[in-house]
Amino acid sequence: MSSADEHTLAFLLAFDGRIHHLEGGYWLKFEIKHMPVTSQRPHGLSYSFTLHDPDGARIMGFDNAHAVPPKGARFKARTPQNDHWHRTVDDAGRPYPFTSADQLLADFFAEVRRILTERGVSDTVIGEGAIEDKEA
Structure with a gap:
């Protein structure tokens, strides 16, 4: 890993x-932890970055909490990685090609x-605040 990474x-x-x-009551929530490297998390990160509306509903997010099927075909092989993103409120998730922490931030923002x-x-x-403040 480079010093920039x-x-x-x-x-x-x-x-x-x-x-x-x-503004407008929207908010972003960041959860990220360093984890042991696994086939589901080859980068050693567990993360969830989400955008919420003023009512608190998640309207978009990037995470690796669970695997999602590949987009487009039932017969495509699943990737072992759990990295995915939810483009809309109703999106069950689509694979996200994690390349670096820097790119993850750029894509999320x-x-x-x-x-x-x-x-x-x-x-x-x-x-700014903490998750505990929002959930209280």
């Missing part, structure tokens, strides 16, 4: 338990911007 990973792990409050732009909401962070 190590720096990004340390930055990403520091996000664990963080909530970013956005690109989707956040896309969705919020479609809804006419700014992606400016107006406050």
Whole structure:
């Protein structure tokens, strides 16, 4: 792992338990932990990055909590990795090709911007908190 990758990973792990409050009542939730490397998590990370609407419903997310079938065909072989993303509220998940922590962050924030732009909401962070604060 390069020093740039190590720096990004340390930055990403520091996000664990963080909530970013956005305009209009939208918010982002970050959960990430270093785990032993497995075939399901070859990068050694367990993560869930989600965008929530003002009512608290998840409207988009990237995670690796469970495997999802490949998109498009019943007969495609499943990949052993659990990395996937939920593009919409109703999306059961589609495989996500995890390449690096840096790319995961870039892809997550690109989707956040896309969705919020479609809804006419700014992606400016107006406050930060912890998951415990939101769940209390």
